[in-house]
Amino acid sequence: MTTERSGGLAGRYYTDSEIFTAEMDRVFARSWVMVGHASEVAEPGTVITARVGDESVLVANDAGQLRAMFNVCQHRGHELVTSTTARLDRITCPYHAWTYSLDGRLLHARGEDVGDVCVPRVRLETLAGFLFVNLSAEAPGLAATAPGVQDDLLARVPDAARRVLSARLTHEMRANWKVVVENYNECYHCPNVHKWFTSGVVAPGSYRIASGGSVIHHAAERPGQPPAWTGPDTDGNGARTGDGDRAGDGDVAATPAGNGGGAGDGYEAYFVWPASAIQCYPGQVINTFRWVPLAVDRTMLIREWWFDTADLTEAQSRLVSDDWENTVAEDFGIVESVQRGVASRGYTPGPLIEDPSGVCGVHSENSVRHLQDLLLASLDGAV
Numbered sequence: 001m002t003t004e005r006s007g008g009l010a011g012r013y014y015t016d017s018e019i020f021t022a023e024m025d026r027v028f029a030r031s032w033v034m035v036g037h038a039s040e041v042a043e044p045g046t047v048i049t050a051r052v053g054d055e056s057v058l059v060a061n062d063a064g065q066l067r068a069m070f071n072v073c074q075h076r077g078h079e080l081v082t083s084t085t086a087r088l089d090r091i092t093c094p095y096h097a098w099t100y101s102l103d104g105r106l107l108h109a110r111g112e113d114v115g116d117v118c119v120p121r122v123r124l125e126t127l128a129g130f131l132f133v134n135l136s137a138e139a140p141g142l143a144a145t146a147p148g149v150q151d152d153l154l155a156r157v158p159d160a161a162r163r164v165l166s167a168r169l170t171h172e173m174r175a176n177w178k179v180v181v182e183n184y185n186e187c188y189h190c191p192n193v194h195k196w197f198t199s200g201v202v203a204p205g206s207y208r209i210a211s212g213g214s215v216i217h218h219a220a221e222r223p224g225q226p227p228a229w230t231g232p233d234t235d236g237n238g239a240r241t242g243d244g245d246r247a248g249d250g251d252v253a254a255t256p257a258g259n260g261g262g263a264g265d266g267y268e269a270y271f272v273w274p275a276s277a278i279q280c281y282p283g284q285v286i287n288t289f290r291w292v293p294l295a296v297d298r299t300m301l302i303r304e305w306w307f308d309t310a311d312l313t314e315a316q317s318r319l320v321s322d323d324w325e326n327t328v329a330e331d332f333g334i335v336e337s338v339q340r341g342v343a344s345r346g347y348t349p350g351p352l353i354e355d356p357s358g359v360c361g362v363h364s365e366n367s368v369r370h371l372q373d374l375l376l377a378s379l380d381g382a383v
């Protein structure tokens with residue numbers, strides 16, 4: 001393979017708080033960010049909260065209608081809902097007890113007449129059941145931002161929109177969010193670092209990454225033998241295979257090489273810029289990553305698994321913990337070491353290994369280049 005080499009971003013992009021502040025405005029406040037799944041707010045009166053960049057938002061089921069809004073009281077700014085999930089008839093601020101309906105309108109301010117007050121709404125759209133919000137009124141819609149992803153995902157996992165939260169694991173990393181997201185989106189390190197993943201989940205030689213617009217699509221065939229969490233004729237979700245044979249026909253970037261064995265049989269990951277990813281493991285197993293930037297050198301990972309029921313089977317439980325211990329946690333030390341390195345006086349960005357053929361397998365960092373281009377376009381010379 002011929003490689004075309006060029007350097008990555010200067011270290012200051014990962015360490016300068018002024019750049020981090022600009023990213024909160026120019027990236028996170030203008031992009032679609034995953035905040036959960038519709039099944040979490042399926043019942044009227046259920047509310048979830050999530051961080052979107054440096055903001056907190058809530059999504060409420062208001063008598064069957066989903067509403068997303070800033071999680072900010074319009075009195076003196078306290079968060080309206082302080083837990084991750086809640087069950088409420090109305091929203092009462094914990095500070096001075098102003099009370100709002102689930103559509104954000106102020107119902108009463110403890111007897112004071114303060115006029116019409118409404119919590120500002122934010123845009124909410126779904127992708128195969130997953131909830132995404134965008135704080136910008138001007139940004140293109142989710143379907144235009146991630147074209148074809150919903151169709152592709154539903155072709156592979158037809159019941160994705162009916163899945164429920166079965167496991168959530170979180171971990172705070174001492175690393176900039178871009179160090180973490182760049183690491184996620186290349187598999188150049190996989191054969192070296194992730195032995196379980198490259199022997200149990202994907203066949204590394206088949207790994208392909210297609211970057212286009214806001215989406216980076218990863219695909220790989222499963223290893224030769226069926227994954228440990230699937231039986232001979234069942235998928236990992238406990239259903240018999242064969243109920244989702246429609247070939248993926250979405251226009252997700254350029255769909256990489258197929259995964260060979262039919263819907264649900266390979267590995268697929270759909271990263272949506274800047275900080276969300278939906279993955280399908282062999283056997284129609286869906287799991288997600290959300291990365292929350294906490295500070296220029298701190299990022300929270302929220303890793304969630306979506307099965308038919310909230311209770312995990314023994315095999316599913318083993319998969320969740322194997323994945324965490326043998327793949328996800330293997331990256332914690334890596335990204336923290338990189339964060340220390342890019343902050344070093346001794347660091348000059350090295351060449352990215354780019355594959356000009358466009359095949360972009362495990363021996364390529366084209367997707368890292370793509371992420372860095374997206375960032376620079378978003379910052380547009382602001383810092």
Ligand code: FES
Pocket residue numbers: 073074075076077078093094095096097098
């Ligand atoms: S800040 Fe919410 S009632 Fe005062």
Ligand SMILES: [Fe+2]
Pocket residue numbers: 183184189190193194330331
């Ligand atoms: Fe990794």
